[in-house]
Amino acid sequence: MKQAEQQYLDHVMEQLQVAKQAAEKKIQTAKRDIKSIDAQFNDIRMNTTTYSGMMDTALSVRAQQQMLNERENSWQHAADHLATLQRLEAKPYFARIDFEERPGQAEETIYIGLASFTDTPDHFLIYDWRAPISSIYYEGELGPVSYQTPDGEQSVNVTLKRQFQIADGVIVTLYDTQATVTDQMLLAALSNHSSTKMKSIVATIQKAQNRIIRNTSADLLFVQGAAGSGKTAAVLQRVAWLLYRYRGNLTAAQVIMFSPNQLFNDYIDQVLPELGEHNMVQMTYFQYLNRRVPRLQVADLRERFEQENDVIEARANQLLTSLAFFKATGRYAKRLGTDGHLKFRPLKFGDRLFASKDKLKEIYYGFSSTYRLSNRLDGTTERLIRMLNSRLGNEMHAKWVEERVQSLSKEEMDTLLKNRPREFASDEAEYQFFAKQILRKEMAPLKRAIDHHRWLNINAQYIHLLRVVPHLVDLSKWHLTPAQWQTYVERQLAAFKAGKISAAGVSIYLYLYDLLTGKRGDSEMRFVFVDEVQDYDAYQLAYLKFCFPQAKFTLLGDLNQAIFTHENSRSLLKQLSTMFEPDKTQVVQLTKSYRSTAQITDFTAQILLDGEKIEAFDRQGPKPQVVVTADSARGVQAVQTALAQAQAAGEKVAIIGKSLADSEAITTALKAAGVKATLVRTENQRLVDGALVVPSYLAKGLEFDAVIVWDANATKYAGDDERQLLYTICSRAMHTLTLVAVGQPTALLDRVAPELYEIHPVD
Numbered sequence: 001m002k003q004a005e006q007q008y009l010d011h012v013m014e015q016l017q018v019a020k021q022a023a024e025k026k027i028q029t030a031k032r033d034i035k036s037i038d039a040q041f042n043d044i045r046m047n048t049t050t051y052s053g054m055m056d057t058a059l060s061v062r063a064q065q066q067m068l069n070e071r072e073n074s075w076q077h078a079a080d081h082l083a084t085l086q087r088l089e090a091k092p093y094f095a096r097i098d099f100e101e102r103p104g105q106a107e108e109t110i111y112i113g114l115a116s117f118t119d120t121p122d123h124f125l126i127y128d129w130r131a132p133i134s135s136i137y138y139e140g141e142l143g144p145v146s147y148q149t150p151d152g153e154q155s156v157n158v159t160l161k162r163q164f165q166i167a168d169g170v171i172v173t174l175y176d177t178q179a180t181v182t183d184q185m186l187l188a189a190l191s192n193h194s195s196t197k198m199k200s201i202v203a204t205i206q207k208a209q210n211r212i213i214r215n216t217s218a219d220l221l222f223v224q225g226a227a228g229s230g231k232t233a234a235v236l237q238r239v240a241w242l243l244y245r246y247r248g249n250l251t252a253a254q255v256i257m258f259s260p261n262q263l264f265n266d267y268i269d270q271v272l273p274e275l276g277e278h279n280m281v282q283m284t285y286f287q288y289l290n291r292r293v294p295r296l297q298v299a300d301l302r303e304r305f306e307q308e309n310d311v312i313e314a315r316a317n318q319l320l321t322s323l324a325f326f327k328a329t330g331r332y333a334k335r336l337g338t339d340g341h342l343k344f345r346p347l348k349f350g351d352r353l354f355a356s357k358d359k360l361k362e363i364y365y366g367f368s369s370t371y372r373l374s375n376r377l378d379g380t381t382e383r384l385i386r387m388l389n390s391r392l393g394n395e396m397h398a399k400w401v402e403e404r405v406q407s408l409s410k411e412e413m414d415t416l417l418k419n420r421p422r423e424f425a426s427d428e429a430e431y432q433f434f435a436k437q438i439l440r441k442e443m444a445p446l447k448r449a450i451d452h453h454r455w456l457n458i459n460a461q462y463i464h465l466l467r468v469v470p471h472l473v474d475l476s477k478w479h480l481t482p483a484q485w486q487t488y489v490e491r492q493l494a495a496f497k498a499g500k501i502s503a504a505g506v507s508i509y510l511y512l513y514d515l516l517t518g519k520r521g522d523s524e525m526r527f528v529f530v531d532e533v534q535d536y537d538a539y540q541l542a543y544l545k546f547c548f549p550q551a552k553f554t555l556l557g558d559l560n561q562a563i564f565t566h567e568n569s570r571s572l573l574k575q576l577s578t579m580f581e582p583d584k585t586q587v588v589q590l591t592k593s594y595r596s597t598a599q600i601t602d603f604t605a606q607i608l609l610d611g612e613k614i615e616a617f618d619r620q621g622p623k624p625q626v627v628v629t630a631d632s633a634r635g636v637q638a639v640q641t642a643l644a645q646a647q648a649a650g651e652k653v654a655i656i657g658k659s660l661a662d663s664e665a666i667t668t669a670l671k672a673a674g675v676k677a678t679l680v681r682t683e684n685q686r687l688v689d690g691a692l693v694v695p696s697y698l699a700k701g702l703e704f705d706a707v708i709v710w711d712a713n714a715t716k717y718a719g720d721d722e723r724q725l726l727y728t729i730c731s732r733a734m735h736t737l738t739l740v741a742v743g744q745p746t747a748l749l750d751r752v753a754p755e756l757y758e759i760h761p762v763d
């Protein structure tokens with residue numbers, strides 16, 4: 001059997017060589033053609049003496065340009081093809097499926113790999129893993145299996161499923177399987193060491209993951225998945241799949257992924273190129289907002305994580321981040337069209353008033369009450385531009401203009417004239433020309449201010465919105481009194497004056513701005529992915545939906561890992577369900593955790609009180625270790641020991657501290673002991689090789705062979721609301737997990753069954 005398979009592989013490898021040579025030849029030809037077209041370009045004689053000569057020259061230039069474009073396209077095409085062939089050469093395929101379309105019919109055999117490959121047209125030696133038929137590899141077991149095609153559902157009878165590991169054109173192992181994907185292959189994939197870059201999982205995609213990857217029917221696909229269940233992995237394959245499925249109609253620029261932090265972006269940025277696709281647009285939600293408010297300082301990741309809210313702030317935050325308040329913002333903005341409460345900023349021309357607040361108000365509210373906000377805005381802009389033009393006319397003979405025209409030097413005149421003929425019909429015409437140029441230049445800032453709607457005082461409007469909240473919502477529902485609300489607004493105002501805005505505030509600010517200016521969002525974006533969605537609030541998600549009105553949403557999250565929003569996360573799901581059509585909403589659960597050994601998954605699952613369901617994948621490893629030390633010095637020693645052990649086993653280690661201060665402290669202590677570890681201070685750093693120290697909020701979404709938790713004592717992790725955080729930290733570990741506690745270990749471990757871990761007191 002192996003021999004026959006090797007023969008097929010040899011044939012594929014041979015054909016790949018042939019195809020590679022052909023592609024290389026195409027590239028050479030295209031290069032040569034481009035060179036010769038370039039040379040011909042130089043030979044085209046410019047005939048500009050007669051009209052027909054000019055036409056001829058223009059036509060030849062155009063023809064040459066077209067030829068050049070064609071050749072460049074064919075070069076690009078051949079180069080892409082060659083890159084695919086090279087990828088296939090390294091790993092031609094990973095599976096074979098035999099099936100019959102109808103019982104009794106002749107069997108067909110297909111091989112599945114990273115891309116399709118044919119030796120003659122329509123004769124596929126390899127099928128792309130994203131082709132509809134390839135789905136049967138991921139979907140079912142032997143026997144009848146159905147799969148989706150663009151034309152509807154198809155069924156086949158699968159008679160053989162074989163998996164391969166191939167290296168350098170030789171079959172290393174091969175196994176036939178009964179189950180969806182053999183555990184051996186998955187086990188081998190999962191037993192590998194972690195790296196600073198995530199890898200693709202095409203060969204071992206699991207059935208539930210395949211459903212997520214190939215979903216086309218949902219407008220909102222919500223994936224609830226335990227830590228390490230492959231949400232991120234699946235979703236990156238989904239992007240690759242979508243780009244294949246809708247090729248020609250969808251580009252990577254029409255797909256955007258919101259990720260938890262910049263570090264994570266860096267971690268996943270190789271997956272799509274590995275699959276031969278361009279990366280989608282990737283940013284964090286706050287990066288997306290910050291670009292639009294560069295002058296405001298938005299609370300950063302650390303501030304958001306470490307901020308200690310008092311009761312008023314916490315309740316106000318719940319109010320402002322709710323879907324109810326998103327709707328209230330809409331109502332407020334709509335009423336601004338007629339209620340006279342819009343705030344204006346006077347427009348100036350130099351240091352002279354151009355339009356006062358009252359004038360602006362008069363214009364804005366002068367339109368019919370049926371006008372929408374965007375019409376009102378356009379109407380006002382138009383009126384202001386007309387005012388600007390008539391002002392320009394009036395100023396033509398102003399004294400200062402006359403003086404400026406008279407004092408123009410020869411060079412200044414030349415610059416203003418550019419290529420214009422030097423002759424004027426009269427002196428007055430000449431004066432008019434220069435006066436107009438001077439005025440236009442002087443009025444340019446005013447024109448910009450009009451066009452960019454700087455006459456809208458959005459800052460004052462935002463504060464006004466906050467002030468009138470008691471009229472918009474029922475404060476008592478949020479357990480706030482009007483006096484408390486007042487206190488909250490004053491605090492926000494003080495911060496705002498210092499150029500700062502809260503994390504909740506910035507979404508409100510921008511949404512309000514968009515409503516007033518009639519912005520409709522980016523309708524080009526077709527797919528929006530939000531990872532770690534449990535850390536978003538309903539307002540943010542509603543705003544994203546507003547920003548991308550035509551897009552389908554895939555939201556991935558783990559309600560167990562809500563480290564910013566805490567108890568809010570379950571209500572988030574409820575609020576979400578009202579934002580999208582129920583029959584276009586699908587919720588998928590991934591319960592099996594692939595990242596960690598069974599010992600680590602079972603241990604971490606019990607840290608949670610009544611968490612979402614988690615099932616361990618059967619991969620064995622040592623039990624988690626809890627090391628309890630009497631003082632900090634011994635704690636540091638314990639970290640050193642665990643670190644040394646893991647590194648001796650070739651493992652990638654992360655020491656995870658709760659806050660940045662904790663992480664700094666352990667880094668300094670290790671350095672003093674002569675141990676090298678890199679502190680990841682901000683999300684803008686890169687993940688480097690060697691031991692890392694990472695504050696908890698930056699460890700989101702990442703994984704490491706070994707995790708050392710510093711320090712898991714009763715003071716650091718005191719209350720129940722820290723369970724999700726501890727769970728998130730511990731679930732970063734793939735192979736070994738050590739918790740070091742200085743003093744009393746955290747009570748959050750009390751409910752974990754004692755047989756699930758080993759405890760080592762160190763005196």
Ligand SMILES: Nc1ncnc2c1ncn2[C@@H]1O[C@H](COP(=O)(O)OP(=O)(O)OP(=O)(O)O)[C@@H](O)[C@H]1O
Pocket residue numbers: 186189190199201204205206209225226227228229230231232233234558594595700701702703731
């Ligand atoms: N089908 C699979 N085949 C091989 N590896 C897989 C598979 N599914 C998941 N993994 C691996 O399991 C690990 C965890 O996956 P991933 O990071 O996508 O999980 P997640 O659900 O996003 O986790 P978290 O919520 O904890 O960040 C990764 O190393 C990933 O490559």
